[in-house]
Amino acid sequence: MESVASESAPKPKKITVKLKNIGDAPVLKNKKLVVKASDTLASLTKVLRKMLNLTLHDSLFLYIDTTFAPSLDSTFEVLARCYAVKTTGDEVVELQYSTTPAYG
Amino acid sequence: MDYEVSRKVWDSQIPVQFTLQAGGPLGDPLPYYTMLPRFTYLALTLPKVLSSFNRRENGETILAEKVHLEVNGAPVKMYIPVGVIYDQLNQKNLESEGILEIHVRTSQPAPLDFQMVSVDSMRAMFCQTVKEADYLKTKAEVTSSLMKEDMPQLWQSVVNNNFDEYWGMIQKLMDPKDGKDFLHVPLRVYVKNQPFKQALITVKHPDGSLRTIGDAVSEILQLSTSSEASTPTSESSATSSSEASSPDDRRLISHGIDVPRHTPLIFAAKNLSYPDNFVHIVIAEAR
Numbered sequence: 001m002e003s004v005a006s007e008s009a010p011k012p013k014k015i016t017v018k019l020k021n022i023g024d025a026p027v028l029k030n031k032k033l034v035v036k037a038s039d040t041l042a043s044l045t046k047v048l049r050k051m052l053n054l055t056l057h058d059s060l061f062l063y064i065d066t067t068f069a070p071s072l073d074s075t076f077e078v079l080a081r082c083y084a085v086k087t088t089g090d091e092v093v094e095l096q097y098s099t100t101p102a103y104g
Numbered sequence: 105m106d107y108e109v110s111r112k113v114w115d116s117q118i119p120v121q122f123t124l125q126a127g128g129p130l131g132d133p134l135p136y137y138t139m140l141p142r143f144t145y146l147a148l149t150l151p152k153v154l155s156s157f158n159r160r161e162n163g164e165t166i167l168a169e170k171v172h173l174e175v176n177g178a179p180v181k182m183y184i185p186v187g188v189i190y191d192q193l194n195q196k197n198l199e200s201e202g203i204l205e206i207h208v209r210t211s212q213p214a215p216l217d218f219q220m221v222s223v224d225s226m227r228a229m230f231c232q233t234v235k236e237a238d239y240l241k242t243k244a245e246v247t248s249s250l251m252k253e254d255m256p257q258l259w260q261s262v263v264n265n266n267f268d269e270y271w272g273m274i275q276k277l278m279d280p281k282d283g284k285d286f287l288h289v290p291l292r293v294y295v296k297n298q299p300f301k302q303a304l305i306t307v308k309h310p311d312g313s314l315r316t317i318g319d320a321v322s323e324i325l326q327l328s329t330s331s332e333a334s335t336p337t338s339e340s341s342a343t344s345s346s347e348a349s350s351p352d353d354r355r356l357i358s359h360g361i362d363v364p365r366h367t368p369l370i371f372a373a374k375n376l377s378y379p380d381n382f383v384h385i386v387i388a389e390a391r
Contacts, residue, residue, distance in 0.1 A: 029263075037121070040299065067244050068235035072219075073299060080149070081303045101228070103235075 015052055015076045015084075015093060017044065022066070022098045027054050033093035037077040048097065063096040063103060105278050109375040112269050113359055116142050118190045122153045124208045128164065131156045141265055142187025142359055144378050145356040146173060146180065146206070147226035148263060153208065168222070169324065174207040177361035179218035183229050185378045191357045191386040192294055230380055231255050232261070237290035237381030238277065240304070241373075246280050262379050270379065278374045278380055288310070289373045293324045307370045317372045318365030321385055322357055353390035358383065 017033045028051060035044060041062060049060055063069050064083050076093060084091040096102070122136040136156045140149060150168055151236045158165050173180045180189060190204050214220070234255065238247040247255070254273060261270035285307050287345070305320045358362045358376055363385065367376075372383050 038299075055113075065239070067248075068239055069232040070236060071183075071229070071233060074302075075299045078300070078302045 013077070015080045016090060017068065018092050018094045019048070019078070020094070020096050022063075022096045022102055023058055023100055025099045028052070035076050037075065038070065041074050041076075041078050041079070042072040044076075045072065045093075052097075054099070058099055059101075061098045061101055064094075065096070066096055067103060069103075105275060105374045108327075110271065110274070111267060113376060114141070114143065114270065116187070116359055118142060118186060118204055118360070119202060120149075120186065120204045120206060121210055122206045123352070124157050124166070124210070126164070126166070126210060128159075130160065130163055133160055133163065140186050140191070142183050143262060145226055145230075145267070146182040146186060146189075147221040147223060149186075150208075151184070151223065157208070166208075166210060168211070169220060172210050172218040172220065173208055175205065175210055176305070179215045180206065182219065182221040183226060185384065187359055187378070188294065188384045188386065191360060191384075191388075192296070194296075194357075194386070194388050200304060224318050227256075230259055233380040233382065234258065234277070238379075240288040240290045241277075241286040241381075242280060242284070243287065246277055249274065258379065260273055274379070278377070286370065286373060289320065289369050289370075290377070291324070291373070292382050292384050293321055294384065294386045295325070296387070305369065305372075314368045314370065316365060317356060317363055317369050317383075317385070319366045320369045321354070321387070325387075355388040357386040357388050 008026065013036070014034050015037050017035055019028055019031050021027050030051075033044070033047075045060055045062065048062075049058075052060070054060060061069055064079070070079060070083075079093045080091055083093060085094050086092075117139040120138050120140050122138075126132055126133075131188050133156075136153050138149070138153075150171075150173070153259055154166050154168060154171070157163070173182065175189065175193065186204070193204065235244060235247050238244050253277065257269060258273040258277075260266070261273060288304045288306060290302075291305060294300050303323050303324045305315065305323060307315060309315055309319075356365065358372075363372065363376065379382050
């Protein structure tokens with residue numbers, strides 16, 4: 001990112017992601033992740049596939065509010081601005097993951 | 105919804121040229137020229153393009169899984185409406201005047217940031233985007249009350265370029281029977297070389313006046329991290345944004361036209377949305 005005249009480059013914003021399995025998807029040991037705001041859902045999918053030991057043939061679907069699957073090129077900046085859940089004051093993006101299509 | 109406006113938006117098309125560099129003894133096949141509706145997807149067009157390339161005798165059959173698509177030397181997204189791709193190139197960057205030139209490449213491996221999208225996955229992505237839009241508009245009340253065959257029918261209207269079928273379906277999504285205001289407007293904003301931006305934008309200002317599309321775009325761009333990152337320390341963030349282009353000389357492009365900044369956001373949502381139920385606005389610099 002180009003910064004114009006700012007002396008100290010601001011720290012890239014981080015976003016907390018909470019993951020929950022649905023259906024037969026394996027449960028994660030670590031359900032909380034911290035990602036960069038500029039990361040996309042596609043990059044999280046890659047990380048998640050590794051964490052879940054999925055093969056190339058396994059599918060992985062991510063949902064918001066058990067309703068829809070956001071576009072894979074959504075950044076977490078967008079997901080936080082539109083769909084973050086504020087329960088304890090912190091903004092958290094909650095995602096459900098499944099290895100089979102779950103909602104329509 | 106305004107029938108005339110929706111019909112005009114639906115009918116607008118762009119000229120597209122597909123070229124294939126196959127090499128081999130036969131040389132390259134002739135380019136494939138077509139007019140595409142702005143609302144369609146390259147994922148839907150590619151099979152037709154390849155069957156045209158594959159029609160020549162003794163040529164090697166080109167399979168969709170073995171190709172990747174480029175525009176201006178960069179991978180192109182097959183799952184965003186072609187009208188948005190066209191507007192992003194901002195016309196002056198189109199290789200030949202006014203024609204969107206798509207290069208079909210057979211070189212392996214495909215670039216990492218290219219994603220091949222089959223017609224089936226395109227249908228799934230489309231339906232999920234419509235659902236996301238409805239989640240923003242009504243907390244997904246409308247889509248969850250739709251009949252099982254409604255969503256496939258909306259998709260079929262896109263595949264078959266059938267406005268009458270589309271019109272029947274889209275009114276259910278845009279003019280819900282309960283007559284409630286949209287909670288938020290599904291709006292994506294594209295700034296050159298950046299991922300799309302989106303935020304929770306209501307139809308009205310807190311004082312009850314209608315929000316304009318100009319207001320909405322400024323709000324989406326002001327709060328984004330990239331503009332925060334370039335905010336000089338001397339300037340308070342409460343003042344206007346420090347984006348390279350000031351709000352006044354930013355052009356808002358959708359469906360190839362300059363959308364007037366004072367257009368009410370709700371009008372844009374109902375009449376200028378693509379079939380995926382999102383308004384897609386490309387930011388261009390002032391002429």
